[in-house]
Amino acid sequence: MTNDPFRQELLNISETDPAVDRLVEQTIGRVADKWTMLLIEILTNRECCRFGELSKACEGISQKMLTQTLRALERDGLVTRTVYPVVPPKVEYRLTDLGLGLSKAFCGVWIWAEENLERVEQARKEYVERKKDDGTVR
Amino acid sequence: MTNDPFRQELLNISETDPAVDRLVEQTIGRVADKWTMLLIEILTNRECCRFGELSKACEGISQKMLTQTLRALERDGLVTRTVYPVVPPKVEYRLTDLGLGLSKAFCGVWIWAEENLERVEQARKEYVERKKDDGTVR
DNA sequence: CAGTATCCTATTTGATACTG
DNA sequence: CAGTATCAAATAGGATACTG
Numbered sequence: 001m002t003n004d005p006f007r008q009e010l011l012n013i014s015e016t017d018p019a020v021d022r023l024v025e026q027t028i029g030r031v032a033d034k035w036t037m038l039l040i041e042i043l044t045n046r047e048c049c050r051f052g053e054l055s056k057a058c059e060g061i062s063q064k065m066l067t068q069t070l071r072a073l074e075r076d077g078l079v080t081r082t083v084y085p086v087v088p089p090k091v092e093y094r095l096t097d098l099g100l101g102l103s104k105a106f107c108g109v110w111i112w113a114e115e116n117l118e119r120v121e122q123a124r125k126e127y128v129e130r131k132k133d134d135g136t137v138r
Numbered sequence: 139m140t141n142d143p144f145r146q147e148l149l150n151i152s153e154t155d156p157a158v159d160r161l162v163e164q165t166i167g168r169v170a171d172k173w174t175m176l177l178i179e180i181l182t183n184r185e186c187c188r189f190g191e192l193s194k195a196c197e198g199i200s201q202k203m204l205t206q207t208l209r210a211l212e213r214d215g216l217v218t219r220t221v222y223p224v225v226p227p228k229v230e231y232r233l234t235d236l237g238l239g240l241s242k243a244f245c246g247v248w249i250w251a252e253e254n255l256e257r258v259e260q261a262r263k264e265y266v267e268r269k270k271d272d273g274t275v276r
Numbered sequence: 277c278a279g280t281a282t283c284c285t286a287t288t289t290g291a292t293a294c295t296g
Numbered sequence: 297c298a299g300t301a302t303c304a305a306a307t308a309g310g311a312t313a314c315t316g
Contacts, residue, residue, distance in 0.1 A: 020252075027251040027258055028175055034167040051298050059160075062290055067299065077261025088297040089296080098257055100142070105250035112243035113165040114158075119236055120165055123215025189278050200310055205279065226277040227316080 030076065035061055035069045037106055040095070043079060044103045048094040078102060168214065173199055173207045175244055178233070181217065182241045186232040216240060 030036075035058070042057045043049060049057070055066055070093060073079040078099035084090040095103065168174075173196070180195045181187060187195070193204055208231060211217040216237035222228040233241060 020255075023255050024248065024251045025172070025176065027255055028247065029172045030258075031251070032170045032172060032175055032247065034163065034170060037166055037170055038163060055298095063299075064291090065289065068289095075262055075265040076258045077265075078258075083298095086297095087296090089299080091298060098254060098261070101254065102247075102250055105246040108243040108246045109166065109170065109240075110162065112240055113162045113169070116236060116239065117158075117161055117165055120168075120214045120216075123236070124213055127213040127215075193278095201279080202311090203309065206308095221278095224277095225316090227279080229278060 030072070031078075031102060035065055036073065037109070039066075039069055039073065040078070040099060040103050040106060041110065043093060043095045043099070048092055051091050051093070054093065073099070168210070169216075169240065173203055174211065175247075177204075177207055177211065178216070178237060178241050178244060179248065181231060181233045181237070186230055189229050189231070192231065211237070 038058050038061075039054065042054060046053070046057070051066070051070075054070070055061070055063065058066060061069075070079065070081070073093075074081045077096055079093050079095055082092045082094075084092070176196050176199075177192065180192060184191070184195070189204070189208075192208070193199070193201065196204065199207075208217065208219070212219045212231075215234055217231050217233055220230045220232075222230070
């Protein structure tokens with residue numbers, strides 16, 4: 001199992017410098033959240049979006065969270081925000097190269113989620129069953 | 139730009155069925171969080187860990203969050219929890235195949251974070267500068 | 277050792293109303 | 297249209313004490 005090629009492939013990710021580790025974790029912390037991933041996916045597919053479009057495409061998000069998440073993305077250099085001085089206002093968002101790179105990185109996670117949806121669901125059902133049959137923690 | 143090979147590669151991820159999309163998003167929502175990613179990384183590198191080891195390795199996590207996150211991972215079929223009936227108790231956690239697959243998917247995100255740390259930091263500094271120079275939202 | 281239980285605070289999120 | 301502001305509710309998270 002230790003020689004599992006998967007695992008071997010994964011082993012060299014970890015940093016030697018703990019300070020860098022903290023920074024990596026911080027970066028992950030900023031970027032690894034549901035709305036961020038969703039917005040980046042939408043912007044990957046649509047190339048360029050107005051606020052209202054994002055609001056519709058990103059089903060379930062509140063205006064507040066949308067604004068907040070977009071600001072964070074802009075601040076971190078992942079999307080650009082272009083304001084056209086017209087009435088009514090028009091604002092366009094699009095991925096930067098940096099954002100496109102992150103999108104590519106997220107890609108694997110989306111695929112994993114799609115492919116393993118049922119396995120996770122199944123595991124949850126079994127877990128609940130085991131808990132119902134009760135306490136033999138095994 | 140539309141013919142960007144990156145983007146082309148990314149385009150076919152999106153589902154056609156909106157119901158499946160919701161499920162994918164839910165799955166992402168469960169799995170895309172800081173502690174989950176960290177614990178999975180640790181368990182990838184160490185293969186097998188006791189509660190106390192994880193507690194040390196996962197710097198900054200509280201006992202409560204550790205327990206909570208581990209239970210969620212177990213429930214979703216990503217780790218196994220093995221209790222040895224000894225005194226004092228010994229409990230071992232290790233990734234399942236499903237968990238190892240997720241680990242592999244996360245791998246790209248970790249690498250992205252490592253490689254683009256400074257670019258994100260730089261973007262943040264510039265953003266703050268722009269805000270200080272004030273309101274020409276550009 | 278590996279938790280659980282409890283209390284409490286802080287952060288996140290949503291709903292609603294308002295504005296350039 | 298694309299937000300901001302405000303308040304309330306929910307949730308996350310930490311600290312501490314206790315247990316098989």
